[in-house]
Amino acid sequence: MLPQVVIIGRPNVGKSTLFNRLVGKKLALVDDQPGVTRDRRFGDVELLGLKFQIVDTAGWEDEDAETLPGRMRQQTEAALVGAAAALFVIDSRAGLTPLDEEIARWLQRTSVPVTVVANKAEGKAGDSGIFESYALGLGDPVAMSAEHGEGVADLFEALLPILDPLQPDEHAVELGEDEEKPLGPLQLAIVGRPNAGKSTLINQLLREDRLLTGPEAGITRDSIAIDWVWHDPKLGEDRRVKxxxxxxxxxxAKVTDKLEKLAVADARHAVDFAEVVVLLLDATKGLEHQDLKIAAHVVEEGRALIVAINKWDVAEDPSGLFNGIRHALDEGLAQVKGVPLVAVSARTGKGLDNLLGAAFETRDIWNRRVPTAALNRWFDDAMAANPPPAPGGKRIKLRYITQTGARPPRFVIFGTRLDDLPASYERYLVNSMRRDLGFGSVPVRIMLRSPKNPYAKS
Structure with a gap:
């Protein structure tokens, strides 16, 4: 079960607009007239990796319990039972009203953690209402514009300490382990230059002439997906692969034929939907610039990459070839240094079990989540070993880090003066993360977030 977060406030402060913003869809009716929402509405939210169920409620009105507004208020009160948190929305442009103060007094009598959301805070028109909201006695407000999407990161920062301990099991698994939610078939795409042996390799895996092959380059046009079961010799079990x-x-520049353009576009599209991408090289031609461009595209799309050298059975100076390609890959793909490199022969089947084993291992890393506590212990150690710089004598403060997603691993770092953080320090953090947390050569995404502070100049 996802933890529930209930939106509460008087009519027409933007509760349903906030609900739609968090859900990412226009599920709740929104109108300028008050009282549009009457029943509770539920929606699932994933806010920067934080998962919860949001509950939209009717506007709170001080009416007799037997009236329609009174019964709507009872629905709102019922919604708070068992909730993990409440978002108390006020209209920062209108300022506090007596009804806002009454709602605040009721919320203070409950045991539910409350975050005040000062909505409609775009521009400076809402500043006075933001300052007034401190008088509610419910802590620091979060300045937001639900309509324009401003302040979402600050809302995440406010909810994180409340909701992170309540996340579903898959959010807090140990490194590389996710027994509650087994992964589906491995989505494995084979890419490369024409005539590298992609279709031959798949036919060898299937042990049948499933795909048309031949000496001519460019036989394959459509991206073909085939469901298959591979018997893992190490585990002694069958594993599903697409x-x-x-x-x-x-x-x-060489692609001028319309059909070839469409085929290449289709291949790029296939990369987008793959989990692991095998870049197949031709051992008789080595690594060319076009191979590095294909590899860079795979990494930019956030897919896990493996490089396989095909036609190994006819390679000249295999050891020198392997070491040369290894060095060229590390130079040309510095952002994912150490990408797995496997020697195979699509014609004889040599090395194909090693290739499949590497693909499953790489997917596990690509799908890895690190618990927030362990992640921040690493973060503190990394900063202790190499503190952030202080350009102009002013310290850059990095407060904490959280993982917002996997496939590929994505992280958000919160702090101040992050616009001044050098790219070299970001690379240091990524490289340390790869080494210390076992992310190897899969793409890692880091975003920097500085919470907006409307009171900084006061």
Missing amino acids: LIDTAGMRKR
Whole structure:
């Protein structure tokens, strides 16, 4: 069960607009006239990786319990029973009203943690209402504009300490372990230049001539997806795979035929839906610039990358070739240094079990989540070992980090003066994370968030 967060406030302060903003869809009716919402409405939210159920409620009105507004208020009161948190929405442009103060007194009598949301705070028109909201005695307000999406990161920061301990099991699994929610079939796309042997490799895995192959380059046009079961010799069990064959990707300048353009576009589209992408090289041609461009595209799309050298059975100077490609990959793909490199032969089947094993291991890393506590222990150690710089003598404060998602791993760092944080320090954090938390060579995304402070100049 997801923890519930209930939106409460008097009519026409923007509760349903906030509900729609958090859910990401226009589920709740919104209108300028008050009292549009009457019943509770539920929606699932994932806010920067924080999962909860949001509850929209009717506007609170001080009416007799037997009247329609009174019964609506009873629905709102019932919604708070068992809730993990409440968002008390006020209209910062209108300022506090006696009804706001009455709602605040009622909320103070409950045991539910309350966050005041000063809505309609875009521009400076809401500043006075924001200051007035401190008088409610419910802590620091979160200045927001639900209509324009401003202040969402600050709302996340306010809810994180309340909701993080209540997250579903899959949010707080140990590194690499997720027994509650087993992964589906491995979505494995094979990409590369024309005639690298992509279709031949898939036929060898299937042990049948499932795909058309031949010496001509560019036989494959459509991206073909095939469901298959691989027997893992190490685990002694069957594992499901969806193999995706793609068209060869030549240099863009050489692609003039309309069908080839469509085929290459389809191949790029297949990358977007894959989990792990195997870039297949031709051992007789080595690593070319176009291969690095394909690899860079895979990484930019956030997919896990493996490089396989095909036609290993006919390679000249195999050791020198392998080491040369390893060095060129580390130089050309510095952002994912150490990407897995496997030697295979699609013709004989050599190395294919190693390739599949590496693909499953890489997906596990790509899908990994780190508990917030462990993540922040690493964060503190990383900053202690190499503190953030102080450009102009002013310290850059990095407060904490949280993982907002996986597939690929995504993180948000909160702090102040983050616009001045050098890219070199971001790279340091990413490289330390790869080394210390076991993220290896999968793409890692870090976002920097500085909470807006409307009182900084006061």
